[in-house]
Amino acid sequence: MSAQSPIVDSPHTLIGFTELVALLHRVFVQHGTSPEVAAILAHNCASAERDGAHSHGIFRIPGYLSTLASGWVDGKAIPVVTDVASGFVRVDAGNGFAQPALAAARPLLVSKARSAGIALLAIHNSHHFAALWPDVEPFAEEGLVALSVVNSMTCVVPHGADRPLFGTNPIAFAAPRADGPPIVFDLATSAIAHGDVQIAARKGERLPPGMGVDSLGQPTTDPKAVLEGGALLPFGGHKGSALSMMVELLAAALTGGHFSFEFNWAEHPGARTPWTGQLLIVIDPSKTAGQSFAERSQELVRQMHAVGLRRLPGDRRHRTRAKSLGQGVEVELQALNQLRDWAN
Numbered sequence: 001m002s003a004q005s006p007i008v009d010s011p012h013t014l015i016g017f018t019e020l021v022a023l024l025h026r027v028f029v030q031h032g033t034s035p036e037v038a039a040i041l042a043h044n045c046a047s048a049e050r051d052g053a054h055s056h057g058i059f060r061i062p063g064y065l066s067t068l069a070s071g072w073v074d075g076k077a078i079p080v081v082t083d084v085a086s087g088f089v090r091v092d093a094g095n096g097f098a099q100p101a102l103a104a105a106r107p108l109l110v111s112k113a114r115s116a117g118i119a120l121l122a123i124h125n126s127h128h129f130a131a132l133w134p135d136v137e138p139f140a141e142e143g144l145v146a147l148s149v150v151n152s153m154t155c156v157v158p159h160g161a162d163r164p165l166f167g168t169n170p171i172a173f174a175a176p177r178a179d180g181p182p183i184v185f186d187l188a189t190s191a192i193a194h195g196d197v198q199i200a201a202r203k204g205e206r207l208p209p210g211m212g213v214d215s216l217g218q219p220t221t222d223p224k225a226v227l228e229g230g231a232l233l234p235f236g237g238h239k240g241s242a243l244s245m246m247v248e249l250l251a252a253a254l255t256g257g258h259f260s261f262e263f264n265w266a267e268h269p270g271a272r273t274p275w276t277g278q279l280l281i282v283i284d285p286s287k288t289a290g291q292s293f294a295e296r297s298q299e300l301v302r303q304m305h306a307v308g309l310r311r312l313p314g315d316r317r318h319r320t321r322a323k324s325l326g327q328g329v330e331v332e333l334q335a336l337n338q339l340r341d342w343a344n
């Protein structure tokens, strides 16, 4: 199995979303996951590709497969859900992927959020290698507000420090609104996601200034210098750094997962998935808001548009999604052929 895929800027082709999910399902099963885990990861990965979230779509498949081959992650893990307290659910992902752990705990989490108004899900012993928005958006589609954080692997220098410690540590948020898809944002707390640095390196592009440092800690715009011994910076200086620290605390310390600097995959060549933790908070706004929350969030959007805002977070994804569902998902031909090989 080659880790050199996909080739960016190669010819593209179209594939139906359902066909892509089925293809990815076969790829995962062929490479050691259970059919249940494969179904969740395939849908997640195809959704990212469908929405144009390329740094966490098909681009990630070689990393998933080399990780499975290395024995670093258990592709057949069965998550263990514990009902801890009225608003608190805990899942041990069993050294498996985080998304099946979330799926296993979801019914209990939603029922607690609906009865208590708020519920918290702590996932530990888990691997998250994907975009975070697919974890929160479905809650908002059923009228709930959701916030999630996950920590990754050490590659970000805390503001004011000399060496990397934090992960790229994304934060995702989703809220329903009356006249449109949920409001969703999902952002790395690093100046750029690690996946985008890899993509820039493959394309031979430079990074914008202020995103990374080389192995000597000197500012660089060379993505290879960042990947080969260098590191990333937090977005927004001390502010992004504080948020990244918060993600470490919530996603790892509070869940019982590893901090980004605590796991060591050196003895598993090919391992790419951070072995960390994830936190979700789900709120039922009907319990807290005096007026309809969805109407209030719609009003906020109206006012943002009134002051000239043209793009909400999530707008680009939804435009790409609509196009993909109409014409098919645009994928690199070489990457698609490789997936077909891996599926057989």
Ligand SMILES: NC(=O)C1=CN([C@@H]2O[C@H](COP(=O)(O)OP(=O)(O)OC[C@H]3O[C@@H](n4cnc5c(N)ncnc54)[C@H](OP(=O)(O)O)[C@@H]3O)[C@@H](O)[C@H]2O)C=CC1
Pocket (backbone or CB within 6 Å): 053, 055, 056, 128, 129, 130, 131, 132, 133, 150, 151, 152, 168, 169, 170, 184, 185, 186, 187, 188, 189, 192, 193, 194, 195, 196, 274, 311, 312, 313, 314, 315, 316, 317, 318
């Ligand atoms: N699993 C893991 O450990 C990690 C995963 N990641 C994932 O990497 C992905 C990319 O992260 P990142 O590079 O920070 O994301 P981006 O900087 O591309 O986007 C961040 C958010 O801002 C929105 N946005 C971007 N540009 C604009 C604009 N001009 N106006 C309004 N909104 C805008 C995006 O919406 P839209 O999507 O519509 O463009 C998105 O919600 C995320 O999905 C994240 O979860 C990152 C780090 C670690």
Ligand SMILES: O=C(O)C1=NCCCC1
Pocket (backbone or CB within 6 Å): 055, 128, 129, 130, 152, 153, 168, 188, 192, 193, 194, 195, 196, 274
């Ligand atoms: O893009 C990133 O940054 C990451 N994505 C998946 C997990 C590792 C970090």
